[in-house]
Amino acid sequence: MKYSPWKFKETFVMDFLVERKYRFRRHLLFLIFFFLLLYSSRFWQPYSGTVQFYVLFFVYMALIVMVYINTYILVPRFFFKTRYLSYLVLLVVLGVVGLNIIGYGLRTLFADFRIDNIHRENEKGGIYEGVLMCIPIILTTTTIKLLQKWINDNKRINELSNLTLNMELNELRNQINPHFLFNMLNNVKALIRTDPAKASVVIVKLSEFLRYQLYENSEEKTLLTSEIDFLSNFLNLEKIRREHFSFEIHTEADKRTINTTFIPPNLFTTFVENAVKHSVDISGKESYVKIEIRIEDKLLHFICVNSRNPDYIISDKKNSGLGLANITRRLELLYNDTFELNINSEQKEYTVNLIIPV
Numbered sequence: 160m161k162y163s164p165w166k167f168k169e170t171f172v173m174d175f176l177v178e179r180k181y182r183f184r185r186h187l188l189f190l191i192f193f194f195l196l197l198y199s200s201r202f203w204q205p206y207s208g209t210v211q212f213y214v215l216f217f218v219y220m221a222l223i224v225m226v227y228i229n230t231y232i233l234v235p236r237f238f239f240k241t242r243y244l245s246y247l248v249l250l251v252v253l254g255v256v257g258l259n260i261i262g263y264g265l266r267t268l269f270a271d272f273r274i275d276n277i278h279r280e281n282e283k284g285g286i287y288e289g290v291l292m293c294i295p296i297i298l299t300t301t302t303i304k305l306l307q308k309w310i311n312d313n314k315r316i317n318e319l320s321n322l323t324l325n326m327e328l329n330e331l332r333n334q335i336n337p338h339f340l341f342n343m344l345n346n347v348k349a350l351i352r353t354d355p356a357k358a359s360v361v362i363v364k365l366s367e368f369l370r371y372q373l374y375e376n377s378e379e380k381t382l383l384t385s386e387i388d389f390l391s392n393f394l395n396l397e398k399i400r401r402e403h404f405s406f407e408i409h410t411e412a413d414k415r416t417i418n419t420t421f422i423p424p425n426l427f428t429t430f431v432e433n434a435v436k437h438s439v440d441i442s443g444k445e446s447y448v449k450i451e452i453r454i455e456d457k458l459l460h461f462i463c464v465n466s467r468n469p470d471y472i473i474s475d476k477k478n479s480g481l482g483l484a485n486i487t488r489r490l491e492l493l494y495n496d497t498f499e500l501n502i503n504s505e506q507k508e509y510t511v512n513l514i515i516p517v
Contacts, residue, residue: 176307193226193296194219210272212361217268218261222296225257229297234304250297303383346397357399363395380421383459387417387452390431394448397435403445404438411453420454420517423493427461429486430511437509444468454517461513469506490515 161192175181197203203215229250237246347365350358387408394406410417438446490498490513499514500514 175390175425176303176310184488190223190516193223196296197222204271205274206269207274208272210269214265214269217264221257221264225253226297226300228253230300230304234301238301238304239308252395254294254297340492360399361396364392364399369393380425381424382454383420383422384417384419386422386424386427389425390427393428393434401439401446404447404452405445406448408450411451416454420459422459422515422517423489425487426486426515427463427513429483430463430513433483434463434509434511437467438465438466440466457517459515459517461511461515463511467507467508467509 175185197215197219202218203211206214233246233249233253237243237249347358347361350361387410391408394408398404398406412420427450431450434448438448440446446466446468448466449464451460452462489502491502494515497516499512501510501512502514503510
């Protein structure tokens with residue numbers, strides 16, 4: 160899958176925030192950033208010599224402990240479990256206790272190393288600066304944990320949705336195939352009684368269909384040219400079985416486009432199967448199925464027209480609409496609202512017009 164530069168950056172940032180393989184780098188980056196932030200402040204400057212760096216390290220470690228207590232104890236155990244009041248109280252307690260420990264350590268451990276000529280207001284300014292620095296850092300880590308949880312939850316929801324989608328698509332596909340096979344076996348049964356020689360040819364052709372179903376239908380996509388060949392074989396099979404039946408498959412696209420266009424397998428089978436079934440005329444009049452496939456502006460137009468006899472009523476009313484209902488649902492799952500399906504039933508013709516993006 161190819162990503163645009165912006166999409167790639169966005170995906171990398173999200174992965175960097177949540178993926179376990181980036182965990183060490185995430186923490187290292189945060190620790191370096193936090194250290195530089197403290198280094199740029201003034202609280203450690205009133206001390207002499209190398210003591211400045213001991214003060215800096217002491218305050219740095221104290222604030223880091225506060226940040227990680229909030230990140231790995233308070234947020235998961237209280238905030239994520241909707242105990243917001245408890246979280247807020249404990250966060251305030253953590254801030255007060257942490258800042259008092261820092262103040263006590265500075266007074267007892269490093270007071271003798273302060274430079275006397277530094278004004279007292281610098282000390283107060285350093286304390287205020289520490290408080291103002293501590294609050295946004297803790298709130299930032301809470302926000303990052305919330306963002307990580309939101310990203311992980313969204314990933315799980317998407318994975319569940321995709322799993323549900325694939326399960327439903329497979330279920331629909333598994334319903335369509337036996338439905339198609341059931342009608343073909345009925346055709347063979349009728350031919351065995353009337354013309355056993357033709358029945359043998361049909362069985363051979365049927366084996367080719369099953370081979371296509373076995374190797375192509377299990378794939379997510381198949382070539383458009385393979386689907387057209389499958390429909391052509393199916394209609395040829397029907398022509399062998401029935402007299403006074405004709406069909407046309409007309410494509411309006413160059414061979415390169417047809418040979419490089421992929422679609423979900425058996426996307427048109429149900430429509431053609433229904434067209435063949437509805438075109439049956441018990442009076443012996445000429446019946447036909449006409450298929451047109453064209454590609455315009457990255458849209459594939461599938462038009463299937465069949466003759467019909469309004470006096471002929473399909474006996475299997477219970478199952479006659481099963482395939483059409485399933486393929487409609489399959490289209491909804493595959494293309495959401497980007498497809499268009501129009502079915503027009505007239506007295507002498509039945510027309511299906513399907514438009515899908517390719």
